[in-house]
Structure formats: C-alpha cells, structure tokens
Amino acid sequence: MGGVFKALSDPTRREILKLLRDGDKTAGEIAEQFEMSKPAISKHLDILRGAELVSWEKQGQYRMYSINLTVLQGALSEFMNVFEKENGHEK
Amino acid sequence: MGGVFKALSDPTRREILKLLRDGDKTAGEIAEQFEMSKPAISKHLDILRGAELVSWEKQGQYRMYSINLTVLQGALSEFMNVFEKENGHEK
DNA sequence: GTAACGTTTAACCATTTAGTTAACTATATA
DNA sequence: TATATAGTTAACTAAATGGTTAAACGTTAC
Numbered sequence: 001m002g003g004v005f006k007a008l009s010d011p012t013r014r015e016i017l018k019l020l021r022d023g024d025k026t027a028g029e030i031a032e033q034f035e036m037s038k039p040a041i042s043k044h045l046d047i048l049r050g051a052e053l054v055s056w057e058k059q060g061q062y063r064m065y066s067i068n069l070t071v072l073q074g075a076l077s078e079f080m081n082v083f084e085k086e087n088g089h090e091k
Numbered sequence: 092m093g094g095v096f097k098a099l100s101d102p103t104r105r106e107i108l109k110l111l112r113d114g115d116k117t118a119g120e121i122a123e124q125f126e127m128s129k130p131a132i133s134k135h136l137d138i139l140r141g142a143e144l145v146s147w148e149k150q151g152q153y154r155m156y157s158i159n160l161t162v163l164q165g166a167l168s169e170f171m172n173v174f175e176k177e178n179g180h181e182k
Numbered sequence: 183g184t185a186a187c188g189t190t191t192a193a194c195c196a197t198t199t200a201g202t203t204a205a206c207t208a209t210a211t212a
Numbered sequence: 213t214a215t216a217t218a219g220t221t222a223a224c225t226a227a228a229t230g231g232t233t234a235a236a237c238g239t240t241a242c
Contacts, residue, residue, distance in 0.1 A: 009100035010200080014170075021174055027219060040201055042220055061209040061218050069174060079105075080167050083112055083160060101230080118189060131231055133190055152188050152239040184242085191236070198229070206221070212214085 004075040007051035012036070013044050020054060020067035027056075027063050095166040098142035103127070104135050111145060111158035118147075118154050 007013055016030055031041040045065060048054040053072055056065045098104055107121055122132040136156060139145040143162045147154045 005096070005100045005105070009096045012200090014096070018173060028217090031219090036200090037202065038219070039203085039221080043200075046220085058209095063219065067174075072174060073171065076167055076171050080164065082109060083158075083163060103230090119187095122189090127230090128232065129189070130191080130233085134230075137190085149238095154189070185240100186242095187238100187240075189237085189239105192234085193232100194234105195232080196230095199227085200225100201227100202223100202225080204222085204224105206219105208218085208220100210215100210217075212216095 003051040004053065004071070005079075007047050007053055010044065010047075012041075013048055016041075016044060016048060017053060017067055017072065020065060021069075024064050024066040026059075027065060030065065094142040095144065095162070096170075098138050098144055101135065101138075103132075104139055107132075107135060107139060108144060108158055108163065111156060112160075115155050115157040117150075118156065121156065 031038045052068055054065050054067055056063045122129045145156050145158055147156045
C-alpha cells in the first residue's frame with residue numbers, strides 16, 4: 001500500500017487517474033493531454049501499473065489503459081479507516 | 092492538496108500520523124518510536140505541518156504535536172469523491 | 183550564571199525522482 | 213519489403229528527498 005501513496009504523490013499521475021476515470025485510453029491518448037514527452041508519460045504509467053492502480057491490455061499496436069478503481073478505493077479507504085472515530089483500531 | 096499526498100508518500104510520516112491518532116505527543120516522544128535521528132523526525136514533522144496535517148503548541152520546553160484529522164480526512168475524501176460512482180463529477 | 187534538556191536549523195551527502203533525447207520493438211499498411 | 217505509427221527502454225541529467233552530524237536556540241533547574 002505504500003506503493004499507492006508513492007504513486008499518488010505526483011500530480012501528473014493523479015491527473016492520469018482522473019482521465020482514466022472517464023474511460024479507458026491508449027498511452028498516446030493519455031500523453032496528448034500533457035505537455036511532457038511520451039517517455040515521461042510511459043514511466044508514469046509504469047509506476048501506476050506497479051502500484052496496480054492501472055492495467056493495460058494490448059489492442060493491436062495500441063496499449064489500452066484502464067484504472068483499477070477497486071485498488072484505489074481499497075487502499076485509500078483502508079488508510080482512512082485507521083483515522084475514523086468510534087474505532088479503537090483494535091487490530 | 093498536492094502537499095497532502097506528498098506528505099503521505101513517506102512511510103515514516105504515515106507512521107507519525109498513526110501515532111498521533113492515539114493522542115498528542117511531544118517531538119521527543121515521537122522520535123523515540125523511530126530508529127532515525129531527531130533532526131530527521133523534526134524534518135518529517137515540518138513537512139506534515141506544511142501540509143497542515145499536524146500542528147503543535149509550545150508547552151514549556153516541549154512542542155506538543157497533534158494531528159489535524161479534519162484536514163487529513165477532508166483531503167482524502169475530496170480526492171476519493173472524484174472516483175465515486177453515481178457521480179458524473181459534473182463540477 | 184551555567185549546565186542540562188528538548189528541539190530545530192545548517193551544512194552536507196547519497197539516493198531517488200522526474201524529465202529529456204535517442205534508440206529499439208512491435209504492429210499496421212502501402 | 214519498406215515505411216509509418218504506437219509505445220517502451222536506455223542513457224543521461226538536474227532537482228528533490230531523506231538521512232547524517234554539528235551547531236544553535238529556548239527553557240528548566242541547580
């Protein structure tokens with residue numbers, strides 16, 4: 001879960017996740033939305049994938065990326081749980 | 092809010108927050124819980140304070156740190172909201 | 183006043199991070 | 213087969229990060 005927070009610490013990566021929230025996109029479509037180079041975006045995607053926040057599947061010569069919402073929500077709500085009231089966080 | 096994720100990206104800082112969840116602590120009491128030096132912890136505390144995740148108040152020669160739960164919960168739930176279903180995230 | 187304590191600040195260092203350009207791999211197509 | 217397209221990998225760089233030790237700053241206590 002540390003990987004998730006590391007992945008989320010970069011604004012570009014958070015922005016990529018927001019883009020993917022609206023639907024799957026190819027690496028190129030994602031890169032278009034940013035001013036930086038494609039290799040830079042490719043590395044961000046690799047970090048997101050390392051944290052299992054996104055996955056991709058080959059579609060011809062494209063890579064179609066999608067967000068793993070359950071991983072994102074799971075990691076964040078697990079962390080937030082620690083700070084909830086009414087919870088002696090006994091475990 | 093970017094500052095919050097940056098602050099949360101380090102495991103030591105997340106651990107500090109968990110400690111403070113159980114009650115306010117002085118800088119020294121916090122530092123005791125880790126193997127690293129006091130200056131290192133002091134810097135982590137400064138980053139947490141920069142993100143407004145903690146605050147402190149002078150108590151004699153001590154600094155008593157406390158967690159700002161509302162900031163933590165506010166930032167995380169605002170971010171998570173973006174990824175909730177049933178929400179066209181119209182804004 | 184001075185010595186001890188609690189904590190931060192300063193200066194420094196090694197590693198990681200986030201970007202670049204160039205080269206490579208794989209697919210599609212003329 | 214050759215060329216264009218999509219994307220990653222490699223090599224490199226500047227800046228940020230996270231740690232160290234030493235010095236400084238306040239407060240407490242003798």
